[in-house]
Amino acid sequence: METKxxxxxxxxxxxxxxxxxxxxxxxxxxxxxxxxxVARGRILLAYGLLTGEIEADDSVVDRIFHCPTCNxxxxxxxxxxxxxxxxxxxxxxxxxxxxxxxKHETMIKNILEYGNPYGETENRLEKLDLKPHPxxxxxxxxxxxxxxxxxxxxxxxxxxxxxxxFTILDEVCCGSPMKRVGGSDDEQLQVVNHNLDEIKxxxxxxxIFTCAGCFKxxxxxxxxxxxxxxxxxMHFLEYLAEKDLKFKPYPHKVTYxxxxxxxxxxxxxxxxxxxxxxxxxxxxxEMEKNREFATCxxxxxxxxxxxxxxxxxxxxERIKNAEFAEVIxxxxxxxxxxxxxxxxxxxxxxEVKDMIELIDELLE
Amino acid sequence: xxxxxxxxxxxGIVGDENCRTDTAERYCYAFDGGIHRAMPDAVVRPQTTQxxxxxxxxxxxxxxxxxxxxxxxxxxxHSVAISGGVSVDLQGMNKIKEIHVEDLYVVVEPGVIYDQLxxxxxxxxxxxxxxxxxxxxxxxxxMAACNASGMRAIKYGATRxxxxxxxxxxxxxxxxxxxxxxxxxxxxxxxxxFMLGSEGTLGIITEIxxxxxxxxxxxxxxxxxxxxxxxxxQGVSNIIGYPVLPSGIELMxxxxxxxxxxxxxxxxxxxEALLLIExxxxxxxxxxxxxxxxxxxKSSGATSVEYTDDEKRKVELRKGRKSMIPALSRYKPEWxxxxxxxxxxxxxxxxxxxxxAFHEIADKHGIIVATYGHAADGxxxxxxxxxxxxxxxxxxxxxxTAEIFEAVHNVGGTTTGEHGTGITKAPYMRAERKSLxxxxxxxxxxxxxxxxxxxxxxxxxxxxxxTHLRYPVNIGGGTDPKNPEGKKSGGSD
Ligand SMILES: Cc1cc2nc3c(=O)[nH]c(=O)nc-3n(C[C@H](O)[C@H](O)[C@H](O)COP(=O)(O)OP(=O)(O)OC[C@H]3O[C@@H](n4cnc5c(N)ncnc54)[C@H](O)[C@@H]3O)c2cc1C
Ligand code: SF4
Ligand code: SF4
Numbered sequence: 001m002e003t004k005x006x007x008x009x010x011x012x013x014x015x016x017x018x019x020x021x022x023x024x025x026x027x028x029x030x031x032x033x034x035x036x037x038v039a040r041g042r043i044l045l046a047y048g049l050l051t052g053e054i055e056a057d058d059s060v061v062d063r064i065f066h067c068p069t070c071n072x073x074x075x076x077x078x079x080x081x082x083x084x085x086x087x088x089x090x091x092x093x094x095x096x097x098x099x100x101x102x103k104h105e106t107m108i109k110n111i112l113e114y115g116n117p118y119g120e121t122e123n124r125l126e127k128l129d130l131k132p133h134p135x136x137x138x139x140x141x142x143x144x145x146x147x148x149x150x151x152x153x154x155x156x157x158x159x160x161x162x163x164x165x166f167t168i169l170d171e172v173c174c175g176s177p178m179k180r181v182g183g184s185d186d187e188q189l190q191v192v193n194h195n196l197d198e199i200k201x202x203x204x205x206x207x208i209f210t211c212a213g214c215f216k217x218x219x220x221x222x223x224x225x226x227x228x229x230x231x232x233x234m235h236f237l238e239y240l241a242e243k244d245l246k247f248k249p250y251p252h253k254v255t256y257x258x259x260x261x262x263x264x265x266x267x268x269x270x271x272x273x274x275x276x277x278x279x280x281x282x283x284x285x286e287m288e289k290n291r292e293f294a295t296c297x298x299x300x301x302x303x304x305x306x307x308x309x310x311x312x313x314x315x316x317e318r319i320k321n322a323e324f325a326e327v328i329x330x331x332x333x334x335x336x337x338x339x340x341x342x343x344x345x346x347x348x349x350x351e352v353k354d355m356i357e358l359i360d361e362l363l364e
Numbered sequence: 365x366x367x368x369x370x371x372x373x374x375x376g377i378v379g380d381e382n383c384r385t386d387t388a389e390r391y392c393y394a395f396d397g398g399i400h401r402a403m404p405d406a407v408v409r410p411q412t413t414q415x416x417x418x419x420x421x422x423x424x425x426x427x428x429x430x431x432x433x434x435x436x437x438x439x440x441x442h443s444v445a446i447s448g449g450v451s452v453d454l455q456g457m458n459k460i461k462e463i464h465v466e467d468l469y470v471v472v473e474p475g476v477i478y479d480q481l482x483x484x485x486x487x488x489x490x491x492x493x494x495x496x497x498x499x500x501x502x503x504x505x506x507m508a509a510c511n512a513s514g515m516r517a518i519k520y521g522a523t524r525x526x527x528x529x530x531x532x533x534x535x536x537x538x539x540x541x542x543x544x545x546x547x548x549x550x551x552x553x554x555x556x557x558f559m560l561g562s563e564g565t566l567g568i569i570t571e572i573x574x575x576x577x578x579x580x581x582x583x584x585x586x587x588x589x590x591x592x593x594x595x596x597x598q599g600v601s602n603i604i605g606y607p608v609l610p611s612g613i614e615l616m617x618x619x620x621x622x623x624x625x626x627x628x629x630x631x632x633x634x635x636e637a638l639l640l641i642e643x644x645x646x647x648x649x650x651x652x653x654x655x656x657x658x659x660x661x662k663s664s665g666a667t668s669v670e671y672t673d674d675e676k677r678k679v680e681l682r683k684g685r686k687s688m689i690p691a692l693s694r695y696k697p698e699w700x701x702x703x704x705x706x707x708x709x710x711x712x713x714x715x716x717x718x719x720x721a722f723h724e725i726a727d728k729h730g731i732i733v734a735t736y737g738h739a740a741d742g743x744x745x746x747x748x749x750x751x752x753x754x755x756x757x758x759x760x761x762x763x764x765t766a767e768i769f770e771a772v773h774n775v776g777g778t779t780t781g782e783h784g785t786g787i788t789k790a791p792y793m794r795a796e797r798k799s800l801x802x803x804x805x806x807x808x809x810x811x812x813x814x815x816x817x818x819x820x821x822x823x824x825x826x827x828x829x830x831t832h833l834r835y836p837v838n839i840g841g842g843t844d845p846k847n848p849e850g851k852k853s854g855g856s857d
Binding site (some may be wrong): 010013014015017018019020021023024031034035036040041044045047048050051053057058059060062063077078079080129203 | 391395551693698
């Protein structure tokens, strides 16, 4: 098997001291228990592929893809090993060798053919009845918000309440789902270039997101692929945190879930808390594991689609951690969907609330 | 390859879902935290003592090696399946079965993680003190099998001070209870203690009864910088001789300091040695002790001393030590921190001359040896910084390791203070304990007539150490990409 992507990480892999500290945080390891299901194991398998010591059989492919790329291992790792990058490189090489998972393959095909991973054939702007116009502020809807949940309505309503001149764009999938599961640079560039062209056309200077995956992709992965962006990607909460917002009271016990791709990957922790603080009568309480220590909802990295059982169990664990509250809120639509799956699995009464919708409901 | 009949029966014992022969598991369980690797033929995750007993009996029948394994954090190839066989992952047996702080003991399964046990004990204001550096990952079974300890050993001792009783599946499959649940016990051979440090060669520990003690109410930290290693060494001796009994004294040499300064903006003083000293106990005693420690450091030649009991400041002062390992692992772009030499203990007063000797040896071989450790009990650790992909570096690394242990033995030191022997320390343990080796072999042959329990380790490892390497570097007889199994022949003798 060719290992073009992994070649770059040879030194990184031998720098891993195999200390096993990642076991104390890896949500998949907690669920599976085998040493092959933790960052250390994934690094070893990737390394075995690189040296040609092992064949990429089903077991190897399964373990490499069985990771939501939550980055908690990196946070904990004493040697700061970039496991997620290694995992993504291994997936890229496996896929180039024709060894990806059928569900991921369909997802990538859908993105390239229909512009979204779900295979929805209707153009999202037509579906939502929206039209782009030149503006400095852009809103990137994202596929989950366009086709699976209604966050887009809340974003638009908030921006209208604030009297902002903003535009949506004739976007396609940001490319994050395929980047996570081994999409090639060429495949990624197809969607990246489309989106960049649209952004340029409209003269957008600040582009806002609600989906943590889209945001991370634009903020960290686009520059890797194409260099300087020429506009500023911002999470919607970062944008709102700077505004003078007036809220109606919300007398409920609320906790906040940090999406991995927003928190650990992109470093946004303060903005959501700053906003929640402004809500009168809210009783806000952090979960035991919060900010950079937050555990994953299990939804990312292609896990939900390929391994719904593992993904659901991880979401269930996160929900159990939040059960002291009436409401768990988070701004990422993908986390909202997965946390709801977890809620059903563990039979919890907690309400999982999209933070953008919460803001819209309470904003005066 | 395992006999099909064996494998079927094995699955019958532990259940299909707990037995894997997939590439992914065989490869991942080929490694531990050290430099060696060799693939087992199967990995099992038993759930009960009875399953383990049945499995061990079966392994005797078929003469298949059995390698007990906890979290796989040991650093010397301890759980590497050097003769193939079945890797027995005990992490799934992780129940804290009983907590009786009023009787000063707990009963746990072997897969309980050290930190998790202490989290449960903290609710009752008690703790199990040994505190190895791997506390968040390593299992109590692994700690017992290695007699693990940590920076608090000077005051609180090693795992052996806390093991009251064990349940063990012996190499021939019998389930034997050793020791008791009482603080005192003098009936017969102290077999529970004897198992500590057996590194999986004399049986599988399936239950551990541990003594626990009340948590100290308070602690305080001091950091002292010394221009000369000798002065730091003298400082340690003066503290202990005063007497102040610290709960730990960590030493960092100049290589460690430089690495931290290179990787962080902590700006540690660029001196020959830093000491991080901790005291704990009753608040008034802590105050008195930490002030005394600071005074002694100054009078021993420290150029700067800071001490505190403030929670936030303590975290700051510990930061240098905490960031040391990652800093060392990225000391030079092409280099890595390699587990060679790694752990040794010398009489406390010999620390300065030993560290100096290590530096001279490193210079001679064109590698870097960073030395740190638990200075209060003479336990030193080294990280060899070298290019793990360069065969020349391995040759020098091997020679340097031999010279390091010679220097340690010359000052009356011992080959391993806490990490154990496995493969990587075996030649040096044999050199040090000449009169004991044959006796150890006799015990092993008696208890394990088919030599199936973690065979060819410690006294039975007769090759060198630069072999079966985890790194993709070909040094005659080392890693052979065509033999990823990396197996040594045999398993029974
Ligand atoms: C970063 C780091 C820091 C460390 N710091 C320290 C330290 O400060 N002090 C210290 O003492 N050690 C330290 N170690 C070494 C190691 O963590 C300890 O020896 C630990 O006790 C090993 O536990 P484990 O569960 O990982 O055992 P493993 O590595 O899985 O096994 C170790 C040995 O014990 C045997 N074994 C495991 N479980 C059982 C069982 N139930 N029955 C019989 N045999 C068994 C295995 O066969 C093997 O030979 C460190 C390691 C790392 C990676
Ligand atoms: S990834 Fe980091 S935490 Fe995990 S084994 Fe490697 S060095 Fe240790
Ligand atoms: S990214 Fe998350 S799930 Fe993947 S190995 Fe790291 S901790 Fe485990």
